[in-house]
Amino acid sequence: MPSSNGIFDHMKKTLIIDDALLAEARTACAASTDTDTIRLGLEALVRHAAYQRMRALRGSEPHARDVPRRRSKAAAKRRAA
Numbered sequence: 001m002p003s004s005n006g007i008f009d010h011m012k013k014t015l016i017i018d019d020a021l022l023a024e025a026r027t028a029c030a031a032s033t034d035t036d037t038i039r040l041g042l043e044a045l046v047r048h049a050a051y052q053r054m055r056a057l058r059g060s061e062p063h064a065r066d067v068p069r070r071r072s073k074a075a076a077k078r079r080a081a
Contacts, residue, residue: 005047022034031037 022037024071025031026037029037029040031040037079
């Protein structure tokens with residue numbers, strides 16, 4: 001069913017998934033349903049891919065300089081005491 005703006009919020013798909021793999025994934029992520037298991041797995045896959053893309057950028061700016069760090073005032077007071 002489309003939402004108020006005419007966009008579908010959910011989609012049904014037919015998937016062929018190994019029962020043992022799904023059970024193992026469900027146990028690993030402590031999901032209560034198969035749908036939650038698939039959703040959590042897809043979210044983890046998307047996060048991992050984003051991390052890999054960010055990691056690939058590491059060191060890609062040859063003229064980058066270190067950013068000066070500021071210490072919090074509380075840390076400076078503790079050190080002075």
